[in-house]
Amino acid sequence: MRIFEPHAHMISRVTDDYERMALCGVRAVLEPAFWLGQNRTSVGSFVDYFDTLVGWERFRARQWGIHHFCTLALNPREANEPRVNRDVLAVLPRFLEKDGVVGVGEVGLDDQTPVEEEFFAAQLELAVRHALPVLVHTPHRDKKRGFERSLAIVRESGIPLEHVLLDHGNEETIRITRDSGCWSGFSIYPHTKMDVDRMVRIVQQYGVETFIVNSAADWGVSDPLRVPRTALALELAGVPRDEISRLVWDNPAGFFAQSGRFTVAEIERPPNVDRRETFDGNSVLRGQDPGSY
Amino acid sequence: MADGAIAIIGRRLGEAVAGGASAAWWTDALGRVADEGPRALPELLPGLARRLGRGLLGGGVVHEPAVTTHGRAARVDLDTWRVCDAAGLELMRACDADPVALFQGGDYEERTIVLRAQALLPAGPATARLFGEIQRTNTATHFEALACDHNLPSRACGIAGFGPDELNRLVLKAAFLDLPLARLLGIEEHANAELSRMLQDLATEREAAGRPVWADTDRLVGLAPAPGTLLRLLGALTHGDERRRRAAAEALRRVPRPDVAHLIAERAAHERADDVRRLLDGLAAEWGS
Numbered sequence: 009m010r011i012f013e014p015h016a017h018m019i020s021r022v023t024d025d026y027e028r029m030a031l032c033g034v035r036a037v038l039e040p041a042f043w044l045g046q047n048r049t050s051v052g053s054f055v056d057y058f059d060t061l062v063g064w065e066r067f068r069a070r071q072w073g074i075h076h077f078c079t080l081a082l083n084p085r086e087a088n089e090p091r092v093n094r095d096v097l098a099v100l101p102r103f104l105e106k107d108g109v110v111g112v113g114e115v116g117l118d119d120q121t122p123v124e125e126e127f128f129a130a131q132l133e134l135a136v137r138h139a140l141p142v143l144v145h146t147p148h149r150d151k152k153r154g155f156e157r158s159l160a161i162v163r164e165s166g167i168p169l170e171h172v173l174l175d176h177g178n179e180e181t182i183r184i185t186r187d188s189g190c191w192s193g194f195s196i197y198p199h200t201k202m203d204v205d206r207m208v209r210i211v212q213q214y215g216v217e218t219f220i221v222n223s224a225a226d227w228g229v230s231d232p233l234r235v236p237r238t239a240l241a242l243e244l245a246g247v248p249r250d251e252i253s254r255l256v257w258d259n260p261a262g263f264f265a266q267s268g269r270f271t272v273a274e275i276e277r278p279p280n281v282d283r284r285e286t287f288d289g290n291s292v293l294r295g296q297d298p299g300s301y
Numbered sequence: 302m303a304d305g306a307i308a309i310i311g312r313r314l315g316e317a318v319a320g321g322a323s324a325a326w327w328t329d330a331l332g333r334v335a336d337e338g339p340r341a342l343p344e345l346l347p348g349l350a351r352r353l354g355r356g357l358l359g360g361g362v363v364h365e366p367a368v369t370t371h372g373r374a375a376r377v378d379l380d381t382w383r384v385c386d387a388a389g390l391e392l393m394r395a396c397d398a399d400p401v402a403l404f405q406g407g408d409y410e411e412r413t414i415v416l417r418a419q420a421l422l423p424a425g426p427a428t429a430r431l432f433g434e435i436q437r438t439n440t441a442t443h444f445e446a447l448a449c450d451h452n453l454p455s456r457a458c459g460i461a462g463f464g465p466d467e468l469n470r471l472v473l474k475a476a477f478l479d480l481p482l483a484r485l486l487g488i489e490e491h492a493n494a495e496l497s498r499m500l501q502d503l504a505t506e507r508e509a510a511g512r513p514v515w516a517d518t519d520r521l522v523g524l525a526p527a528p529g530t531l532l533r534l535l536g537a538l539t540h541g542d543e544r545r546r547r548a549a550a551e552a553l554r555r556v557p558r559p560d561v562a563h564l565i566a567e568r569a570a571h572e573r574a575d576d577v578r579r580l581l582d583g584l585a586a587e588w589g590s
């Protein structure tokens with residue numbers, strides 16, 4: 009089964025993860041820009057991070073036949089960081105036009121502060137201007153209220169609601185999101201967020217319409233194979249294969265294809281791979297013979 | 302008078318964009334540059350390849366008399382220019398943009414576009430700086446965009462920050478990347494003994510490693526012999542590859558050495574390729590008389 013992983017922070021994963029993902033059917037990855045575990049102290053760190061997401065990470069993914077896309081943004085945690093927040097907003101417009109950038113994200117609320125709201129709204133405006141979909145991170149604390157507040161800010165921005173993916177949803181947020189016309193993302197993440205068994209029950213109860221599942225794999229205790237594992241669990245639970253395929257390929261591919269930066273047909277073929285090719289002189293192979301791999 | 306390169310590129314670009322899905326976007330982009338100046342470029346360049354495409358312009362090698370450095374007019378091979386490169390040139394010509402900043406902020410495709418456009422822009426401090434950048438990169442596409450299929454390195458040689466030493470290192474890197482000499486338009490006129498020494502050392506190093514030697518080594522060192530050049534060329538006359546023997550015979554014509562006429566005559570007797578043998582016979586007769 010072909011899988012589009014719509015939320016994985018590959019920058020913090022090893023090259024072997026790409027191979028394991030490819031072996032499990034992952035053919036496209038969306039990497040949203042987020043927090044790196046600690047606050048950055050200058051805009052230069054963001055510029056380098058964004059350059060990595062549009063350059064080196066795409067190159068690395070391609071070596072395993074995986075299309076790599078990203079969404080770029082100032083994340084809600086660092087929206088609270090006065091040393092960087094305004095400068096990051098200023099460099100975003102040029103990055104949002106680059107190849108491989110198919111959305112604005114992760115934006116949204118985390119601690120639900122006024123300054124988070126200000127930068128959330130400003131970046132929704134950017135999304136409208138660049139005609140890009142938006143990936144919204146929703147708070148892990150006080151989630152239901154945060155969801156409602158996020159939706160209010162989204163509505164105020166005037167962005168088409170079908171361009172909005174509200175991520176990290178759970179049983180509590182399904183109804184509000186569906187009724188709004190936005191897409192619902194579920195992060196299947198060990199110990200927190202959503203787990204595989206609950207996801208199976210959600211699909212059995214609600215179907216897959218406007219649902220997207222992701223691993224949200226990052227530098228934490230996480231698992232980049234959570235989407236294939238979910239697909240398998242759904243199959244064992246008797247969910248028809250074409251339903252599962254809609255959930256793990258058609259939905260995420262269709263959502264981000266709204267950017268106009270790629271077509272679903274295009275990514276059904278593998279990206280060009282030349283294992284002798286390097287990126288800035290750097291190969292993912294370390295002195296190995298590309299032919300012998 | 303025939304059109305210069307810039308006029309041809311502008312016309313081809315217009316034809317490629319007209320009626321296409323991005324025609325309105327392109328008009329808008331030109332308007333933004335007119336209104337905002339160079340500030341608009343970082344948001345416009347990234348979309349050029351995606352929106353206008355990478356189709357080749359075609360048209361062969363053409364001159365641009367309006368862009369001249371040290372009396373040398375710009376020359377470019379339009380067969381290597383794409384629609385997005387043409388658009389990048391047009392945008393950069395429309396305002397006073399800093400190509401170094403555009404290069405540094407650009408992704409893979411933007412960098413290619415910015416570098417290729419330099420072939421038809423005035424050479425100055427930014428050109429020298431960009432030559433420094435591609436000298437350090439290992440992305441062959443970027444090196445080719447600034448160094449190949451036009452005469453920018455040849456034309457710019459002598460500006461501040463890009464003198465004969467820098468040009469020599471650029472040619473050496475082209476040899477290292479195995480790019481044909483014919484793609485470095487006008488480089489032969491800059492041949493010098495120091496460059497010949499560098500190329501010969503690279504060749505020796507490659508031979509020691511059992512790796513192929515840059516095919517144009519003999520041609521270029523023959524234009525400006527250095528110690529060792531004569532021996533290298535004489536040795537190449539027995540190379541198994543006929544093209545290498547032909548290049549060595551042609552190069553020897555520029556290294557007149559009557560004292561080795563008898564060696565040339567001896568080799569000519571064993572040469573299988575008619576044209577190479579005629580060249581060698583000619584040399585032996587000329588030098589021996």
Ligand SMILES: [Zn+2]
Binds near residue numbers: 015114224
């Ligand atoms: Zn995330």
